[in-house]
Amino acid sequence: MKKLIMALISATALMVVPAAAKDTLKIAAAPYGLNAEFMQIWTAALKEHPAVKNGDVTLTVFDGRYDALVQQDQFKTMATQKFDAIIFVPIDVEAGAAAVQTAADAGIPVIGSNTRVNSNLLSSYVGSDDTISGYLEAKAVLDKIGCKGNVVIIEGPIGQSAQIQRLKGNQKALAECPNVKVLEQQTANWSRAEAQTLMENWLTAHPNQIQGVIGQNDEMALGAIEAIKSANLDVKSFAIAGIDGITDGLRAVKAGEMTSILQDARAQAQGAMDLAIFYAKKGDYKPESDIWQQYAKQMPWNGGKDKEYNVPWTPVTAENVDALLATRK
Template identity: 75%
Template sequence: MKHLGKTLTVMAALLAGGAAMAADKPKVGAAVYGLNAEFMQIWANALQQHPAVKDGLVDLTIFDGRYDALVQQEQFETMITQGFDAIIFVPIDIEAGATAVENAADAGIPVFGSNTRVNSDLLNAYVGSDDVQSGYMEGKFVLDKIGCTGNVVIIEGPIGQSAQIQRFEGNEKALAECPDVKVLEQQTANWSRAEAQKLMENWLTAHPGEITGVIAQNDEMALGAIEAIKAAGLNVSDFAIAGIDGVTDALLAVKAGEMASILQDGGAQAQGALDLALKAINADYQPMSPIWEKYPEMGWNDGADKEYNVPWTPVTTENVDGLLAERQ
């Protein structure tokens, strides 16, 4: 994957905040829900490529939550005990993560959300993308392709995670515009390609010749559905299939005309959250990540906002080659 480069403004930022940080290197932990799949690997890699990390100005530790809220809670306890200066949180569960945030706040450690949400007023700020919007976008693609008629299945993310909740809200918004479309099946595959393949295999058997659309709440699950369709000897082009994230295999599938995808810029979410964390540690710090120039509409605003919304990028035949080139 291509590393994010520095710019002249990054070097200027080093002068503004870097010297103080280098004298007493801050410790920042990133508690992510799981690192098995490519999207969160992209997120974590981008965090490690943040200019402040590469220049040795911050001591960064990334914790793999193993898709378990209890594991994430224990990792927060470790960071609190070890006196981390700030925490970036990508929770597996919107409600269960609130206790971890509260414990960190009680210890005086600021917590910054990224990618997925936690239901807590104690979060210092959040950097992510509007999952309701992406759920609507993918749902609308599928429904438009099948002409607002027919039968669809919905493959959901982990039940209780904010992305699952909000993307389903967007799915429902799109479905409300097509009252003649029937949802034959709806079940979680926990962001897993393998689980989604098994689900789709079962659904193709239970509803032979009836499924016309697949709304998968992430790319991995859309790809699993495609594998099941191919294994059943069916033509992928007979189905409207959409996912979310823009992982590499999904970009290739879009190029092949097998599905639609929406790129979620996990790198911007990760690096934006780290800039905010470093600002909380050192008031003189200026953002070093180039993502603020990439998305000027997001607006740094001296790190004072509670919400930073990273835009979605629909993957198209026109931009897919460029997106694939960035992964090399």
């Protein structure tokens, strides 16, 4: 019967089945989408959590397909299938609240991760402060152009918490450079291809006028780089920054083409999994991931009772980029 139930889960779900049959917890992960590398790294980290690998947890991953309504429908499936806990990465800070309410009505604890939702029903949250990363990336661009000139901002999906908070950070840095003008500001929905198209249009509309590119993630910064190269312009004559530290972003940093701020997907995912198990077991659990030792000073476990855990950001530099690249398969 258990196999039959799991077979009926939405076709968008991917299940990690334990090697041996045992009394396992059923935990769902609901990321907003799986097309881009960052969420692929995040999902892979969940699958590598000790409790998943040893069979204590059956993990089912639902692909939200970048659609708030899809995520809401998936939460209804999770409620029907009586999951023990849910790890939620919402596409929309407001619309995601309805999904959390569905889980709460079913008595299922929800742990937020990576992006935020405006709901007081979350059991806990593990992510990073996007305002900080937005400030750091914009400051890197503004420092390179000497706090004068023109920049463009490529935003994430409008209404997602990362877009909202990173823009606040961008604006804080820009306020420190009143002589810098924002020529264009538009979303590319975390997409490299959409960002490339935007940048191609902007280079045509503002020839020789753009000095800096603030991309709210690495994918979009890389799309801008492709547009600049396609226009036969010198990438290194632009100040370009992104966020996440995805593999191609790290390579671009190593090549001197951009700046990136590493977001630790592994720590966010495995920290959220530990908390999901903690709440599913009603507190009878000690964390198994090594991320709590890695960030013991900045992000202590505190008995699992904190409502929010913020994973620190790591600026990617010439000194640490090779070590970071070595962690990628």
